[in-house]
Amino acid sequence: MGAILTDLHAIPGMSWKTPGVVYLTRWVLSVLLPCACLVFIVVRGSSFAGLSLPSWLVSTLLLVCAPLGFFVYITFGETAKRRRAATSGARMVPRVRGRWLGNLDVLMHAVNRAESDYIGQLLQTCTQDIGSPTVNLWFLWEDIIVTTEPNHVKTILATDFHNYIKGEKFYETAVSVLGTGVFNSDGETWKHHRTMTRPFFNRDRIGHFDIFDRHADQAVNLMKERFRSGLAIDFQDLISRFTLDSATEFLCGHDVHTLSATLPYPYNISKPADALDEDSTPQTFARAFSEAQHGIARRNMVGQTWPLAEIFADRTAKPMELVNAFLDPIIQDAIEKHKRSENLEVKDESADDEALLDHLVRLTTDGVVLKDEVLNILLAGRDTTASTLTSAIYLLALHPEALGRLREEIITKVGPTRRPTYDDIREMKFLRAVLNETLRLFPAVPFNVRESVNDTIWSSPNPEEKPLFIPAGTTVTYSVLLMHRRTDLWGPDAQEFDPDRFLDERLHKYLTKNPFIFMPFNAGPRICLGQQFAYNEMSFMLIRLLQNFSSISLAPDAQDPATLPPAEWAKGEGRQAIERFRPRAHLTLYAKGGMWVKMGETESI
Numbered sequence: 001m002g003a004i005l006t007d008l009h010a011i012p013g014m015s016w017k018t019p020g021v022v023y024l025t026r027w028v029l030s031v032l033l034p035c036a037c038l039v040f041i042v043v044r045g046s047s048f049a050g051l052s053l054p055s056w057l058v059s060t061l062l063l064v065c066a067p068l069g070f071f072v073y074i075t076f077g078e079t080a081k082r083r084r085a086a087t088s089g090a091r092m093v094p095r096v097r098g099r100w101l102g103n104l105d106v107l108m109h110a111v112n113r114a115e116s117d118y119i120g121q122l123l124q125t126c127t128q129d130i131g132s133p134t135v136n137l138w139f140l141w142e143d144i145i146v147t148t149e150p151n152h153v154k155t156i157l158a159t160d161f162h163n164y165i166k167g168e169k170f171y172e173t174a175v176s177v178l179g180t181g182v183f184n185s186d187g188e189t190w191k192h193h194r195t196m197t198r199p200f201f202n203r204d205r206i207g208h209f210d211i212f213d214r215h216a217d218q219a220v221n222l223m224k225e226r227f228r229s230g231l232a233i234d235f236q237d238l239i240s241r242f243t244l245d246s247a248t249e250f251l252c253g254h255d256v257h258t259l260s261a262t263l264p265y266p267y268n269i270s271k272p273a274d275a276l277d278e279d280s281t282p283q284t285f286a287r288a289f290s291e292a293q294h295g296i297a298r299r300n301m302v303g304q305t306w307p308l309a310e311i312f313a314d315r316t317a318k319p320m321e322l323v324n325a326f327l328d329p330i331i332q333d334a335i336e337k338h339k340r341s342e343n344l345e346v347k348d349e350s351a352d353d354e355a356l357l358d359h360l361v362r363l364t365t366d367g368v369v370l371k372d373e374v375l376n377i378l379l380a381g382r383d384t385t386a387s388t389l390t391s392a393i394y395l396l397a398l399h400p401e402a403l404g405r406l407r408e409e410i411i412t413k414v415g416p417t418r419r420p421t422y423d424d425i426r427e428m429k430f431l432r433a434v435l436n437e438t439l440r441l442f443p444a445v446p447f448n449v450r451e452s453v454n455d456t457i458w459s460s461p462n463p464e465e466k467p468l469f470i471p472a473g474t475t476v477t478y479s480v481l482l483m484h485r486r487t488d489l490w491g492p493d494a495q496e497f498d499p500d501r502f503l504d505e506r507l508h509k510y511l512t513k514n515p516f517i518f519m520p521f522n523a524g525p526r527i528c529l530g531q532q533f534a535y536n537e538m539s540f541m542l543i544r545l546l547q548n549f550s551s552i553s554l555a556p557d558a559q560d561p562a563t564l565p566p567a568e569w570a571k572g573e574g575r576q577a578i579e580r581f582r583p584r585a586h587l588t589l590y591a592k593g594g595m596w597v598k599m600g601e602t603e604s605i
């Protein structure tokens, strides 16, 4: 399908068309045109045979031809799949049974309740009702398999890696934002991107903390200033600025300075007259980047018919113009700098403090490849760490005893003011446990998707039943968020925040025995390239924060009430009943309306 889309764009005059127009053109060419041809043949054939069909019959044939053709196509496909499943000694994945055709009611519920439901609630209900961790949503007659089963996730990511690609369906939804970067490519293109980037993440380079230190200082000072005036801050906004400034400097060698723009004021406080504009250029870049990701998420939620919602405009085009306006000059600058050094025959050598772009430009000067790569890693590296740090601060605010223990470890190992080193971080067991427990309950990438290449079978979650049949070309979604919270995998207290589960006997009882129950960074050949970088950055920032602040409390009164958890959640089960913010996800997890907090400064500093 991606190839067809690309082909259509290649037709002169098609490049200005929106995804919806391309989709409809394809539909007309592949469905309506053959139907019209068929009716034409029937009419001509009858007239050759001396029969003249009445016009009402021709119109009826034209009208029913497409739906009838679709029905035959679905039924034929279904029967073929069932036959192939039976031949392999397998059964079909249990289907969600909605009340309307094509499970349209369930799909509409998913779209309409996306704002008010707890994250993953629909999938949770479907798996519970059916009594299987692997189900088929069957939206609009399309197989959409969803799983929270560690064995199945292990198959997808590691043991049968080659049979699960990102695929053309995902490619189409993301290409207008991610291009063909590492996140949105398969096969040789993916290998090329990964091979280019991997050497950059060596231990020496990611152990350099200068960049984090400068930005952490700036962030902490901004926080102190606000807290001293008695106001709360949106920690999610602040930390996203910290990770964006750090990531742009680390990746492009240019810091976007979002920390120098004014922080947002609480919902119920009017902005002082002398405050700078919040909509400064750096913030425009950050917002546009996030809006473009929302665009991809919306498309993925609706399934293959997403282009119908974009008949008049590509919803990612505008934000991407702003993102490109920031990135393009930086890329061009790096290419020209590299060419100048080549002309002068100056040796352009790798150095530990060079940016990713400087490293990449030695491998290629193709502006598109460079931009796709940098943008993909910016997305991978910025929002994920900001999301995890936001969730960590939330959980520490709710669990002062864990906050106290973490501070104690920090003060004992690093002291109240010293800058932490790589070795300090490696030795801090409780800090790592807090981060892992945060990633377990709130994994930054809560849902992910692949497409199967060939027919295959998965072992049944219930060994007494036949294995499950996964047809070729099927969308396969896996949720580590739901898997990480399963009580049968993690014990009866799986919904609770308890970092000790990564330190006490529960570690061996559950995780060591079955390592695939914890997969915040994925697994297999596509495992996160920045895992160590992320642990370093997050650990560094948490240490700096807790050296400066000794208490954290949530400040719901500072937040727009419409973005707080709805009252009905309190009647739900598990985390939904206790949650004090609304977790949502585009490609990454975030707090709707922000994470408003107040912190108490450490007295001894």
Ligand code: HEM
Residues within 6 Å of the ligand: 182, 183, 194, 197, 377, 380, 381, 382, 384, 385, 388, 443, 444, 445, 448, 449, 520, 521, 522, 525, 526, 527, 528, 529, 530, 531, 533, 534
């Ligand atoms: C808490 C922080 C992070 C989490 C939870 C996380 C998680 C993930 C996950 C789940 C994937 C797999 C995505 C997929 O295959 O669809 C991934 C891939 C990736 N991550 Fe991370 N990540 C984090 C931080 C970072 C950082 C800081 C960087 C770089 C600066 C980074 C670079 C990458 C790259 C390049 C890939 C693509 C790997 C590939 O497809 O071959 N990540 N990450």
